[in-house]
Amino acid sequence: MSHTVREKQKLLNRVRRIRGQVEAVERALEAEAGCAEVMHLIAACRGAINGLLVEVLEDHIETHLTVREPLPDRDGPDAAGELIDIIRSYMK
């Protein structure tokens, strides 16, 4: 079963929260709120979408991929863990 099916409820909750954040931008524009407020609301949406993408990529790696060739001589995270680490620090 795909991870987006297995994690359906968790992901739906996140997406609905993001929809709420996009609607907040819409309401702020309609109410003619100040531009600083609008920009901060948009930046918050962006952060939330990035967080969702990172979460789905992590689930994707953990579900569909497995380590073929271990990293030599290591105590730290395995090859999949290292990948997730870099993705997380890049997209945060």
Place this chain on the structure above:
Amino acid sequence: MSHTVREKQKLLNRVRRIRGQVEAVERALEAEAGCAEVMHLIAACRGAINGLLVEVLEDHIETHLTVREPLPDRDGPDAAGELIDIIRSYMK
């Protein structure tokens, strides 16, 4: 008048399109679509939000800021134009 008021209609159209894209992610999750499709839909939302933020930042610079000290000896864009250029290439 703030740019988010002056450009209200244009920005509302963009935000509503983004809301539609977030709802497409929601529908794909509910329909248990494949994870590749879900990931591409999320990535598309992210691109659209980035595009909106760049647009609002450009309006912000053009509305609220003006050149105080021109760039020396130049034919190219002025100091505001150069800033927009870098922001656009960074956030694209």
Place this chain on the structure above:
Amino acid sequence: MSHTVREKQKLLNRVRRIRGQVEAVERALEAEAGCAEVMHLIAACRGAINGLLVEVLEDHIETHLTVREPLPDRDGPDAAGELIDIIRSYMK
């Protein structure tokens, strides 16, 4: 005087530190270090370059631009400050 001239020494120090970080990637590749180490060194270079670009953009805004139309009814940062705020949170 342009900000990259006024802040020359501070920026040169940062760029030289970045050069050192790039050379560390080079040395790690030559020494056939593990891929996890190489990836982390590259990610660190990327963070340092992003930090430098944000710094130069801030200097650019503060030097060359000035507020033409103040944000209405506000106690917070002015229009330039809000812009810097968003750029910083975006590029961090």
Place this chain on the structure above:
Amino acid sequence: MSHTVREKQKLLNRVRRIRGQVEAVERALEAEAGCAEVMHLIAACRGAINGLLVEVLEDHIETHLTVREPLPDRDGPDAAGELIDIIRSYMK
């Protein structure tokens, strides 16, 4: 053998080119070039580092990971290919 060893020469060439780009920023600052030029040189370094990181992540995925659970009913790229696709579009 780790991919950063196998691809050592290719990666060293890229890193040395990046070092050259960082040195170009250094020289521009020393020569008191205009700030627009400096900003564009820094933005170019950033693009080059991002490109290098994407390349190493791709090698990492292809070397160390393998598909454990195939994507259902698909003609397109496999689970590793989809991941690379998203990373590439995100970091480009």
